[in-house]
Amino acid sequence: MSLDYSEYLSLVQVRPDDIDLFGHVHSAKYLDYFLAARFEQMQKNYLCGMDEFLSRGLGWFLQDFDISFKRQLKMGDVANVYTRIISLEKTGSIVGFRMTNTSNKLVADGKGKFALVDINNARAVSVPDWVVERYSVKEQNT
Amino acid sequence: MSLDYSEYLSLVQVRPDDIDLFGHVHSAKYLDYFLAARFEQMQKNYLCGMDEFLSRGLGWFLQDFDISFKRQLKMGDVANVYTRIISLEKTGSIVGFRMTNTSNKLVADGKGKFALVDINNARAVSVPDWVVERYSVKEQNT
Amino acid sequence: MSLDYSEYLSLVQVRPDDIDLFGHVHSAKYLDYFLAARFEQMQKNYLCGMDEFLSRGLGWFLQDFDISFKRQLKMGDVANVYTRIISLEKTGSIVGFRMTNTSNKLVADGKGKFALVDINNARAVSVPDWVVERYSVKEQNT
Amino acid sequence: MSLDYSEYLSLVQVRPDDIDLFGHVHSAKYLDYFLAARFEQMQKNYLCGMDEFLSRGLGWFLQDFDISFKRQLKMGDVANVYTRIISLEKTGSIVGFRMTNTSNKLVADGKGKFALVDINNARAVSVPDWVVERYSVKEQNT
Numbered sequence: 001m002s003l004d005y006s007e008y009l010s011l012v013q014v015r016p017d018d019i020d021l022f023g024h025v026h027s028a029k030y031l032d033y034f035l036a037a038r039f040e041q042m043q044k045n046y047l048c049g050m051d052e053f054l055s056r057g058l059g060w061f062l063q064d065f066d067i068s069f070k071r072q073l074k075m076g077d078v079a080n081v082y083t084r085i086i087s088l089e090k091t092g093s094i095v096g097f098r099m100t101n102t103s104n105k106l107v108a109d110g111k112g113k114f115a116l117v118d119i120n121n122a123r124a125v126s127v128p129d130w131v132v133e134r135y136s137v138k139e140q141n142t
Numbered sequence: 143m144s145l146d147y148s149e150y151l152s153l154v155q156v157r158p159d160d161i162d163l164f165g166h167v168h169s170a171k172y173l174d175y176f177l178a179a180r181f182e183q184m185q186k187n188y189l190c191g192m193d194e195f196l197s198r199g200l201g202w203f204l205q206d207f208d209i210s211f212k213r214q215l216k217m218g219d220v221a222n223v224y225t226r227i228i229s230l231e232k233t234g235s236i237v238g239f240r241m242t243n244t245s246n247k248l249v250a251d252g253k254g255k256f257a258l259v260d261i262n263n264a265r266a267v268s269v270p271d272w273v274v275e276r277y278s279v280k281e282q283n284t
Numbered sequence: 285m286s287l288d289y290s291e292y293l294s295l296v297q298v299r300p301d302d303i304d305l306f307g308h309v310h311s312a313k314y315l316d317y318f319l320a321a322r323f324e325q326m327q328k329n330y331l332c333g334m335d336e337f338l339s340r341g342l343g344w345f346l347q348d349f350d351i352s353f354k355r356q357l358k359m360g361d362v363a364n365v366y367t368r369i370i371s372l373e374k375t376g377s378i379v380g381f382r383m384t385n386t387s388n389k390l391v392a393d394g395k396g397k398f399a400l401v402d403i404n405n406a407r408a409v410s411v412p413d414w415v416v417e418r419y420s421v422k423e424q425n426t
Numbered sequence: 427m428s429l430d431y432s433e434y435l436s437l438v439q440v441r442p443d444d445i446d447l448f449g450h451v452h453s454a455k456y457l458d459y460f461l462a463a464r465f466e467q468m469q470k471n472y473l474c475g476m477d478e479f480l481s482r483g484l485g486w487f488l489q490d491f492d493i494s495f496k497r498q499l500k501m502g503d504v505a506n507v508y509t510r511i512i513s514l515e516k517t518g519s520i521v522g523f524r525m526t527n528t529s530n531k532l533v534a535d536g537k538g539k540f541a542l543v544d545i546n547n548a549r550a551v552s553v554p555d556w557v558v559e560r561y562s563v564k565e566q567n568t
Binding site for chain 4: 154155157158159171174175177178181185191192193217218
Binding site: 169204205211264 | 306313319343345349352353406
């Protein structure tokens with residue numbers, strides 16, 4: 001079994017409300033940029049969007065998140081947000097990310113650990129085989 | 143029947159993410175300050191919180207909103223957000239607001255028109271008598 | 285003198301943090317979508333971005349804003365945000381907008397009144413001729 | 427020299443725009459709750475607010491951040507946000523935090539590493555003695 005998951009790219013626009021008192025994208029926004037990229041890539045690349053999980057009574061809840069900030073983004077920038085599965089675990093996944101600016105300089109990187117949960121009781125459930133299969137796509141579905 | 147509804151006050155804290163590139167609270171945040179005040183006052187003053195509406199399959203959807211900005215709020219400020227029913231209509235309400243800073247200077251004012259909807263089909267429904275009654279409280283329930 | 289200003293289009297992505305407890309884009313976000321479109325169109329269509337204004341000590345402050353909500357946006361949607369100058373006034377501008385969903389159905393419309401201010405003292409200043417000229421472009425600079 | 431810094435508490439209100447499609451506070455908001463608490467505690471407890479830093483040409487930039495999510499917050503909740511200096515370093519600080527709900531159950535914990543920077547060139551600067559002194563306050567300045 002390969003541990004070598006594909007990395008995908010989403011573009012996220014900086015919006016005026018993202019800017020903070022230093023004139024940069026506020027640090028809290030990067031987590032949402034990461035999640036925005038995941039939502040898009042679940043739909044576009046893994047071909048199983050959050051809608052499909054929700055329709056089966058499942059959701060992905062973030063358990064742990066860490067980020068290192070390297071450079072600033074500012075108004076007018078577009079973030080290149082790359083994410084990839086680091087590992088699929090019994091009841092969740094670890095997803096790495098890196099963001100670059102339009103000059104391809106590293107802006108931030110880090111990872112998030114997600115639990116797959118039954119949205120009716122918020123309990124962790126085993127990652128089903130169909131998810132393992134979809135998340136292991138190699139070709140870029142773009 | 144009196145058209146004279148009570149005005150209530152909620153305090154809303156400015157948070158770092160609210161600040162924009164000019165160092166002021168971003169204009170889009172004022173609408174959320176207004177809604178934050180409404181949520182609190184529905185619970186505390188009208189004694190029928192959004193939870194109660196949701197448990198009955200009802201929700202308040204904003205239809206129209208207008209605001210005039212008079213002064214800036216900045217980091218460290220707390221907004222005094224006053225709201226009051228201007229009128230209760232067949233399927234909704236018009237709610238006025240004004241916000242002042244800690245020096246009691248006017249920061250913004252305006253109003254919102256809400257429809258009461260069945261959250262299962264997003265259709266407007268008639269405002270029930272129990273809502274009219276609760277929204278007509280005169281004493282400050284604080 | 286023509287009062288017939290061009291309308292321009294910007295695409296704005298819905299992000300996870302935009303979604304509210306009803307599963308729709310939160311009403312406060314629409315104002316930011318409108319401003320995001322304006323920032324992009326100032327740069328791309330009028331060829332004078334906010335940076336240029338700031339470098340001259342000028343900024344556009346929102347004075348009045350009104351919006352009517354017609355349909356919901358949700359996760360996965362992209363908003364088409366059209367804006368156009370309604371009128372240029374001595375010390376500001378009135379800008380209309382309409383947003384549609386990917387099926388070209390109207391989501392929201394409204395307008396904002398902006399004052400051009402000296403950012404050092406927040407006082408309104410006369411709109412210079414070079415701004416009038418740039419804002420009157422007829423061709424789509426795309 | 428004592429490494430035992432005081433822990434301080436700030437209350438942060440949940441606002442409607444904080445809620446996500448699962449009906450909980452969106453994970454990205456917790457970072458802003460942490461920063462909101464830091465801003466308040468810098469002013470109220472350390473007696474040197476961000477304004478004072480800015481007036482000296484200094485700012486605190488977040489370099490690393492990690493968080494573990496334990497429980498959900500929802501509309502109507504108030505977060506108790508406790509922060510404390512873990513260590514003061516040559517050019518920055520490591521600040522720990524924990525958040526509890528109104529039942530004093532742990533909601534999230536983690537830490538942030540900040541660099542003290544010259545805001546004119548974004549370069550790290552040595553933490554001055556007056557900052558070390560203020561950040562070492564033992565009594566609760568409340």
